[in-house]
Amino acid sequence: MARHNLSTVISFEFRRTITKRRFWAITLIIPILVFGLGGLIIASNVSTANTADQQKNSRFEFLYTDDSGLIDATIAKEYGGTRITSEAEGVEEVQIGGTPAYFAYPADPAKQTVRVYGEDSGVFQNSKYSAVAESLLSASVEQKLDSPTDVAVLRGDVKTSTTTFADGKRAPGFEAILPALVFLAAFFIVIVFLGNQMLNSTLEEKENRVTEMILTTINPTNLLLGKVISLFAIGIIQLAVFALPMLIGYLFFRDQLQLPNFDLSGLVFDPQKMIVGALILIGGFALFTGTLVAVGAVMPTAKDAAPVFSVVIFAVVIPLYASGFAISSPNSPIVQLLAYFPYTAPITALILNAFGSLPLWQAIIIIVELFVLSVVVLRIAVRLFRYGSIEYSSKVRIRDVLGRRTERAEPTRSAGGA
Incomplete structure (x- = not known):
């Protein structure tokens, strides 16, 4: 009789719970939220990646000064850039609307800040100026490298594999x-x-x-x-x-x-x-x-x-x-x-x-x-x-x-x- 009661309680409690709509609503809401959140993450990642690529590949006319000597004139021209000698002139041209943007490359871009000036295009669109300035600098430096390996190292495309051992065996x-x-x-x-x-x-x-x-x-x-x-x-x-x-x-x-x-x-x-x-x-x-x-x-x-x-x-x-x-x-x-x-x-x-x-x-x-x-x-x-x-x-x-x-x-x- 005791075992019968125990099995009765188990089956009753189990059926009573899983037949409630509230139970399945609470249980299924998590997977639904996971799918929904996953969809938002996918859409956000795709949108962010597309926006970054679009901004990096944006083409517009701009002025630039290059104290570093790293910028390749041919690549800069393809990007829409024109080199000038005065930083004050570049800033003034942006202020009066004579040019959409001006980039000032310092003598040592690794230690000094590249100053970017541009017309206000909105909070999100303004980041295209920095994206193009960085892309131009990277492309110019890569152009000076003769080895594809050097380019891969510069881009961070190098892959590493780590193997550890414990007690003489692979851990x-x-x-x-x-x-x-x-x-x-x-x-x-x-x-x-x-x-x-x-x-x-x-x-x-x-x-x-x-x-x-x-x-x-x-x-x-x-x-x-x-x-x-x-x-x-x-x-x-x-x-x-x-x-x-x-x-x-x-x-x-x-x-x-x-x-x-x-x-x-x-x-x-x-x-x-x-x-x-x-x-x-x-x-x-x-x-x-x-x-x-x-x-x-x-x-x-x-x-x-x-x-x-x-x-x-x-x-x-x-x-x-x-x-x-x-x-x-x-x-x-x-x-x-x-x-x-x-x-x-x-x-x-x-x-x-x-x-x-x-x-x-x-x-x-x-x-x-x-x-x-x-x-x-x-x-x-x-x-x-x-x-x-x-x-x-x-x-x-x-x-x-x-x-x-x-x-x-x-x-x-x-x-x-x-």
């Missing part, structure tokens, strides 16, 4: 970090977007005044355990929905989004990192779920529980702000504190694990801590839900609920002693 780079970072992204997404559902999983029954009726047929342990398992299944669905647009964007729109080109075939799946990451993800999820379920059992309404939910989200976000310390100084006191504190441990430990800064012994301690606390918190949540199910208008006092076992145990011990 994987980001290819070994990326797979373990998936657990970090999964945990953050699930807690942020599913946390409110965790909180409301027990509050909904209390607000609808049906908890007493439910507890007459279902054991509270099975009820809460069923809710946790169903939330885990729902989290998997949300992760799949979130990952789909990212995967599509990377496979088909990588160039437009200017995403780095990783060779996915070169990804390194370190067994220790993957196992540790999965266990931290599960333990952290169970701890946060149990905590939010317990909060829902204590609070009479979602409005009263909202501040606690904000604190939980704050605990998830804090380690992300300290991620720089976790990567550069993993042994610093602040990082170690965040790694062992239960509610900041999952994110911190997942970062350390991904970057190879989490020793196995420390990972074992953190994993055990998360799972043990998850069981403790879930047991507390069961007691809070059992005794707080009829508190519809006020908060449940945790001390009173946990103290009932002590009060009941004392007569038993006394009777045994008698």
